[in-house]
Amino acid sequence: GAVVSQHPSWVICKSGTSVKIECRSLDFQATTMFWYRQFPKQSLMLMATSNEGSKATYEQGVEKDKFLINHASLTLSTLTVTSAHPEDSSFYICSARSLTGSSYEQYFGPGTRLTVT
């Protein structure tokens, strides 16, 4: 159990376009979903925390107008990278925390590799 999917797995887009990444909890309901970004040979950097039905909380330095997060249901959160630039190229990973779980364990999606040309 506790499977999280992400779509797409990888995407190449042109500079100036927008890209939407979906994160789904397949077999559980997620109270909270987290969006991370990871550059090569670096650790995960938390971008934002989203709770179903409320606005996402962004970490310092993350532009909320550039990285739009929507958490419309207990099983789906989306991250839209707007007006993408080459420096946005990275590995984007979501994770979800269970509604019923008593621990703080997060279940990670497989990640989405974004390349902006």
Added chain:
Amino acid sequence: GQNIDQPTEMTATEGAIVQINCTYQTSGFNGLFWYQQHAGEAPTFLSYNVLDGLEEKGRFSSFLSRSKGYSYLLLKELQMKDSASYLCAVISNTNAGKSTFGDGTTLTVKP
């Protein structure tokens, strides 16, 4: 804020035992996770410690000392497939329940 320190790189031999240390400074400690991450893939859960002591799970064990702000991940009978990055992450209730990740330890297992 939270400081999490782990060694950047470690090398060990197939079949051996390796211990990866993690020290942290935080207030409102609420648990520590270890994750394994292979290159180009997302992290996978290894262990979760919230109380002091050793948690054993097959070839992997994790230890926590809250008073010392210290944890280690112990990998026994190393296999080549254990070559990966190992991430220590701390949960603090003063950080809204979010995980803060260390920079990770890249483990290379050699034949």
